[in-house]
Amino acid sequence: MTPAPLAFEEAERIVLAAVPRLEAEEVDLDQSLGRVLAYDVRSDVDMPPFDKAAMDGFACRLTDAEGEVEVVAEIPTGTWPGKRIADGQCARIMTGAPLPAGAETVVMMEQSEACGQGRVHLRGGGAAANICWRGEDVQIGQVVLGAGRAIGPAQIAVLAAVGCVRPKVARRPRVSVIVTGSELVEPYRRPGPAQIRNSNGQQLCAQVQRTGACAHDYGIVPDHEQLIEEMAARALADSDLVIFSGGVSVGAYDFVPQVLLRIGVEVLFHGVNMQPGKPTLFGRRGQTLCCGLPGNPVATLVVFELLLRPLLLRMMGAAIEPRLVPAVLATDFARKKSERQATVPVRFDAHGAVAPIEYHGAAHISAISQADALLVVPAGTKDLAAGSKVHVRPL
Numbered sequence: 001m002t003p004a005p006l007a008f009e010e011a012e013r014i015v016l017a018a019v020p021r022l023e024a025e026e027v028d029l030d031q032s033l034g035r036v037l038a039y040d041v042r043s044d045v046d047m048p049p050f051d052k053a054a055m056d057g058f059a060c061r062l063t064d065a066e067g068e069v070e071v072v073a074e075i076p077t078g079t080w081p082g083k084r085i086a087d088g089q090c091a092r093i094m095t096g097a098p099l100p101a102g103a104e105t106v107v108m109m110e111q112s113e114a115c116g117q118g119r120v121h122l123r124g125g126g127a128a129a130n131i132c133w134r135g136e137d138v139q140i141g142q143v144v145l146g147a148g149r150a151i152g153p154a155q156i157a158v159l160a161a162v163g164c165v166r167p168k169v170a171r172r173p174r175v176s177v178i179v180t181g182s183e184l185v186e187p188y189r190r191p192g193p194a195q196i197r198n199s200n201g202q203q204l205c206a207q208v209q210r211t212g213a214c215a216h217d218y219g220i221v222p223d224h225e226q227l228i229e230e231m232a233a234r235a236l237a238d239s240d241l242v243i244f245s246g247g248v249s250v251g252a253y254d255f256v257p258q259v260l261l262r263i264g265v266e267v268l269f270h271g272v273n274m275q276p277g278k279p280t281l282f283g284r285r286g287q288t289l290c291c292g293l294p295g296n297p298v299a300t301l302v303v304f305e306l307l308l309r310p311l312l313l314r315m316m317g318a319a320i321e322p323r324l325v326p327a328v329l330a331t332d333f334a335r336k337k338s339e340r341q342a343t344v345p346v347r348f349d350a351h352g353a354v355a356p357i358e359y360h361g362a363a364h365i366s367a368i369s370q371a372d373a374l375l376v377v378p379a380g381t382k383d384l385a386a387g388s389k390v391h392v393r394p395l
């Protein structure tokens with residue numbers, strides 16, 4: 001590790017600058033959730049495609065919206081109205097049905113009264129109402145979703161509406177996760193003396209998947225230089241990003257940094273001025289990036305969220321969400337030392353303010369599991385009073 005760890009912002013800049021852009025592929029619309037659009041999608045239709053009723057009611061001329069008129073037609077959805085509406089006439093129309101020729105307004109059902117003999121009394125006022133005009137939402141040829149947009153349910157609705165059933169999206173980054181530590185056993189096993197369960201492997205794979213990338217779990221490697229090297233060489237050969245958990249600090253059995261150097265990784269930084277997460281290492285070999293995260297579970301989670309999630313989003317060409325959003329502190333916050341940027345688990349209270357969760361350091365994963373967000377306290381800031389404006393990263 002370098003003697004003076006890098007400022008977090010500098011580490012973030014180096015990470016984002018190192019990211020290659022992935023190529024695009026076509027996927028089925030029903031497989032596109034969480035992917036990132038690789039091009040601008042344009043509409044092949046006007047939306048709505050015709051002037052349509054926005055309410056169940058009666059379509060008539062504007063001058064007939066107040067008074068008694070004859071009902072001359074009924075227009076359900078899915079049928080094209082054949083009859084032109086003349087003065088003194090109206091058509092009973094359903095929400096979503098096309099407006100008949102001649103009609104200028106739709107008087108809603110609730111503002112009408114049947115008067116028998118096929119006639120109805122309307123109280124619709126004097127202005128055109130309850131019509132969605134052709135093309136008022138989207139015009140044919142208009143860009144409806146831009147390149148870099150992440151696809152969620154609302155975007156899937158738009159793609160469906162414009163007939164884009166095979167959107168072009170960035171290929172999923174291939175991310176390998178290698179967990180190091182001779183004390184670790186897989187979660188399905190009961191730990192023996194001096195052992196603990198590997199929680200980082202599952203957690204990192206989940207974080208990778210949530211970001212829209214493919215996770216390849218290489219499992220646990222003991223703190224054994226040769227074994228780590230073999231695993232690292234395999235993972236580097238078939239990944240866009242290799243994440244190592246544990247073994248990146250200065251302990252006698254922390255072999256990851258030297259192994260990476262030996263297999264030709266260019267280390268771009270080792271040591272970041274953040275807490276937790278100080279021993280974080282980042283490097284690259286060719287197009288493949290690799291990151292060594294400290295094994296402490298909270299550090300692993302935090303560094304992934306703050307550095308690797310933006311990295312993967314950038315790789316897919318996503319417009320990166322704001323890293324931090326403003327919030328207000330619900331209670332006082334104090335810390336003993338202030339040299340490093342701190343990341344603290346917080347919860348939103350009923351008023352939308354954030355309150356730190358009691359937290360015993362980088363191994364306290366159960367505290368993080370209660371958190372709604374991570375409060376980021378800048379290097380140099382020690383105490384913060386209740387009501388202070390702060391920045392958080394929602395989880």
Ligand code: AMP
Nearest residue numbers: 179181197198199200246247294295296
């Ligand atoms: P290290 O970064 O290897 O020095 O590990 C720091 C601390 O995190 C140690 O207490 C480890 O036992 C713990 N730890 C390392 N890897 C994991 C893991 N995969 N799951 C849970 N805890 C871990």
Ligand code: MG
Nearest residue numbers: 181246247295
């Ligand atoms: Mg270790």
